[in-house]
Amino acid sequence: MSKITRRDFINGTLMATGASMLPFGASSHAVLAALEPSYYPPALTGLRGDNVESYTDAHSKALARKSSWGTVTDLREEYDLIVVGGGISGLSAAFFYQQKHGKDKRVLILDTHADFGGQCARNEHTFGDATRVMFGGSQTIVSPHARSQTTLKLLKDLGIDLDRLKAGFDVDFYKRHNLRGVTYFNKRKFGEDKVVxxxxxxxxxxxxxxxxxxLSHEEAVKQTPLSDRGKEQLLRVLKGGVHLLDVPQEKLEEYINTHSYFDYLKNTLGVDDPGVLEMARNSCIDNLGEGADVTTIADALSTGGLGFDPAMLKDVMGEKAYKTYIKEHGYIMVDEDPYVHHFPDGNASLTRLLVRKMIPNVGPGNSFEDIVLSKFDYSELDKSSNIVRLRLNSTAVKVTHDGDPENSKGVFVNYIHDKKAYQVKGKGVVMACYNVMIPHIVPNLPEEQATALSRTMRIPLFYTTVGLRNWRAMKVMEIGVAISPGNMHQAVLMDFPVSLGGHNCTKGPDDPCTILMVGCPYGDTVGAPPIEQFREARFKMLSLQFEDxxxxIREHLTGMLPKESFDFDRDVASITVNRWSHGYGYRGTALFDSDLSDMVTKGRKPFGRITIANIDSGMSSYIHVAIDQAWRAVKELG
Structure with missing residues (x-):
């Protein structure tokens, strides 16, 4: 391992657990103040996202049924609202609560991670005196103009100008540098390293x-390292489409929503070549989350599966149904509202705007643009003088009413920090955490509701951001996006060309840049039920060390890029692996888990002074759903 990656691993591990190595007094402010100025999670490299410390106590509670962490210290802190979970939904809930009830209402936000924002994670990569910011999770405000009034009002309240945000995306960047989509076939899976x-x-x-x-389809297929049989079948897939299905037009939409994409490949197109099926399984990646082996034709179509153009979706669904689909689910392929509403650090800027609104002293600035470079002082998050306090590295393990749930006036929340248990009290609680944990944390839930919440499932994924000192090799290979069906990371992307708030995107191949490597791990058995695959993949993902x-990453980039232009030890400055073991929300299909929508409705019901938010309550992975669910949860508290 190179000197740099070894350094990154040490920093990413030890700094992230800094709070755990300091004594915990009567106030968490003392811990955070003691960490200043070094406690700054966005600058950490190595393993991030769901770091080990963030899930150890939760797993002890849910999996090992641990019930005691020793004596519980009553901090004698009382709040109008306690929010469990500091992601976009939890932060929105806190913001909405103050809007509804007054800015004098005291709020405590607890989060188990080393940083706030959940999957709206900010990564910073440093090159000498220069810093590039990057998203380590949630990327974009998808189709913002199709969103609910709740979401649009929040964006307005945060001062976000959608037109200005859109203008920050340099749409000519890829043309100027002749960057396109390519496919990298690696030697391990396909017999040779080959970029087509x-x-x-x-x-x-x-x-x-x-x-x-x-390249035409025919020219490109000839260049692949597939067998002659595989090449013939790949070309057949590329020339295929829903028009080959022997289904009347009026029944087509129902058919594609209830039939398997892999059955279409195998039975309609006669595909059996393992190389082609491997390409197909890995063709939707994080557009979908689960592998294409367990998805419907409709989902493969909408997420860009092998042989399908998402532009066909409108033709299949019809104009009215298509617009409803976009409104309800969001859609990243909408030509009228393109995927360009990015901050340089993705949706981390949204969470930072929310935090700065509620805790003004955390960072300088007052606009949606200056948030990009606003340096946050994390010691300000949990000061006792704050009306809103945000307490990191704190895992809620028990949430109980102070009496009968229907007549209760308050809720006790026990949480773990540095292996010690503490208790606080709120007049109400919004659970904005991973919903499957709620039955383990909130005792005495109605059985039907607890069962429904336990069905909540998230899809594991990891976003690795890599700091490159230059991207000459990417330029030589014309790589804007590299689909990599044989690798752990199935896609490699140049960072989005966004300049905003004084942060400028890379200008040319001699400049530093960041790249994104996307991994959606699947189970070993093709076609196994998705939830089984998620569990298997999650276990394998969390068992890997940074060295793995x-x-x-070294093998991937070295095999894909020309040796004349790229040397890993020379050109890679830093690596941050954002592991999201419970990542995208899973909504099921007609093929598997078709009852999940009913489970979600039952699971999110209020329980006394406890209400439930987060994307799990809306079966989605988009931030507008997290925001809408936060508003619903706040309204339900009254």
Whole structure:
């Protein structure tokens, strides 16, 4: 391992657990103040996201049924609202509560992670005196103009100008540098390292301005390392489509929503080549979350699966149904409202705007643009003088009413910090955490509700951000997006070309940049039920050490990029692996878990002075759903 990656691993591990190595007094402010100025999670590299410390106590509670962490210290802190979970939904709930009831209302936000924001994670990569910010999770405000009035009002209250945000995306960047979608076939899976300048699938279609392939399907297929049989079948897939289904037009939408994409490949197109099926399984990646082996034709179509163009979705659904789909679910492939509403650090800027609104002393500035470079002082988050306090590295393990739930006036919350138990009290609680944990944390839930919440499932994924001292090799290979069906990371992307608030995107190949490597791990058995695959993949993902990821990244980039232009030890400055073991919300399909929508409705019901938010309550992975669910939860508290 190189000197740099070893350094990154040490920093990312020890600094992230800094709070755990300091004594905990009567106030968590003392811990955070003691960490200043070094406690700054966005600058950490190595393993991030769901770091080990963030889930150890939760797993002890849910999996090992641990019930005691010793004596519980009553901090004698009382709040108008306690929010469990400091992601976009939890932060929105706190903000909405003060809007509804007054800015004098005291709020405590507890989060188990080393940083706030949940999957709205900010990564910073430093190159000498220069710093590039990058998203380590949630990327974009998807189709913002199709969102609810609740979400649009929140964006307005935060001062976000959607037109200005859109203008920050340099749509000519990819054309100027001749960057396009390519496919990287690695030696381990396909017999040789080979880059073909064609994406084959349409995963990359959401990247605005990315150049179209110059190669025809026929020319591109010839260049692949597939067998002759595989090449013939791949070409058949590329020339296929829903028009080959022997289904009347009026029944087509229902059919594609209830039939398997892999059955379409195998039975309609006659595909059995393992290389082609491997490409297909890995063609939707984080557009979908689960592998394409367990999805419907409709989901494969909408997420750019091998052989499908998402532009066909409107034709299949019809104009009215298509607009309803976008409104309810969000859609990253909408030409009228393109995928360009990015902050340089993705939706981390939204969470930072929320935090700065509620805790003004945390960072300088007063606009949606200056939030990008606003340096936050984390010692301000949990000061006793704050009306809103945000307490990190704190895992809620028990939430109970102070009496009968229907007549209760308050709720006790026990949480773990540095292996010690503490108690606080609120007049109400919004649970904005992973919903499957709620039955383990909130005793005496109605059985039907507890069962419904336990069905909540998230899809594991990891977003690795890599700081490159230059991107000459990416330029030589014309890589804007590299689909990599044989690798742990199935896609490699140049960072979105966004300049905003004084942060400028990379200008040319001699400048530093960040790249994103996307991994959606699947189970070993193709076609196994999704939830089984998620559990298997999650276990494997969390069992890997930083060295394992670094080795894979080294092999991937070295095999894909020309040796004349790229040397890993010379050109890679830093690596941050954002592991989201419970990542995207899973909504099920007609093929698997078709009852999940009913489970969600039952699971999110209020329970006394406890209400439930987060994306799990809306079966989605988009921030507008998290925001809408936060508003519902606040309204239910009264």
């Amino acid at each position: 300048k064609h994406p084959f699938c349409c995963y990359q279609r959401f990247v605005e301005g990315l150049q179209r392939p110059e 990821y670094e080795k894979e």
